[in-house]
Amino acid sequence: MTTAKAQLLIVEDEPEIAELIEFHAERAGMRARTIHSGRLALEVLRREKPDLVVLDLMLPDLDGLEVCRRMKQNEDTRSIPIVMVTAKGEEADVVAGIELGAEDYVTKPFSPRVLMARLRNVLRRHGPIEETPTRAERLVLLGGRLVIDIDRHEVTVESKKTDLTLTEFGILHYLASRPGFVRTRDQIIAAVHGKSTVLSSRTVDVHVTALRRKLDTLSECVETVRGVGYRFSEGTDESQN
Ligand code: CA
Numbered sequence: 001m002t003t004a005k006a007q008l009l010i011v012e013d014e015p016e017i018a019e020l021i022e023f024h025a026e027r028a029g030m031r032a033r034t035i036h037s038g039r040l041a042l043e044v045l046r047r048e049k050p051d052l053v054v055l056d057l058m059l060p061d062l063d064g065l066e067v068c069r070r071m072k073q074n075e076d077t078r079s080i081p082i083v084m085v086t087a088k089g090e091e092a093d094v095v096a097g098i099e100l101g102a103e104d105y106v107t108k109p110f111s112p113r114v115l116m117a118r119l120r121n122v123l124r125r126h127g128p129i130e131e132t133p134t135r136a137e138r139l140v141l142l143g144g145r146l147v148i149d150i151d152r153h154e155v156t157v158e159s160k161k162t163d164l165t166l167t168e169f170g171i172l173h174y175l176a177s178r179p180g181f182v183r184t185r186d187q188i189i190a191a192v193h194g195k196s197t198v199l200s201s202r203t204v205d206v207h208v209t210a211l212r213r214k215l216d217t218l219s220e221c222v223e224t225v226r227g228v229g230y231r232f233s234e235g236t237d238e239s240q241n
Contacts, residue, residue, distance in 0.1 A: 007050040010034040011041040024112040038062030056085045072101045091227035168211040175232035184229040
């Protein structure tokens with residue numbers, strides 16, 4: 001999809017971590033550059049518009065969540081995808097970042113291989129144009145074992161039709177539109193809102209449980225991301241846990 005080398009901007013104040021990411025990114029065929037401060041990063045982002053940002057949340061001047069918020073408020077930087085680097089146990093930050101529009105995250109200490117897999121995933125799904133959820137009439141997933149017919153509201157599991165409620169369908173469609181991307185419960189609620197009954201965080205879990213049961217042998221494709229939410233997994237993503 002990308003012909004030129006992908007431009008990666010690393011926003012990280014710890015030199016060893018920045019170097020590690022740079023090293024692996026360059027080996028993976030990207031062009032990487034590091035900025036050590038949040039404020040400066042915003043300037044550089046506006047000017048250079050890289051393809052992807054790796055954003056540490058713990059920065060000396062302007063914290064990563066604020067950088068993320070400002071990026072999303074600015075027309076020039078809004079569509080640049082962000083992968084956050086968070087401290088262990090800071091699930092509230094992960095939730096906040098994803099709700100601000102970050103695409104994905106890794107937790108320190110992270111494996112460079114996992115980070116590169118996440119970055120490639122984001123680049124693959126993020127064309128130069130702003131995030132557009134799949135508008136296809138049918139989503140064919142897991143090598144055809146799961147088919148979601150959006151117009152007909154039909155889901156086929158291993159060639160057998162399965163009856164989902166509107167809410168279950170909404171949740172599955174939303175997650176499956178962007179495999180590998182974590183969605184918080186609030187995002188799920190917002191996405192299926194209006195299409196079904198009123199949802200709360202807790203009822204999302206109940207619907208997901210019911211959905212998994214109906215997905216039968218494919219139930220594991222709706223993956224729980226502890227403390228954060230859910231994602232659709234194609235089983236190829238390297239897990240961090
Ligand atoms: Ca830091």
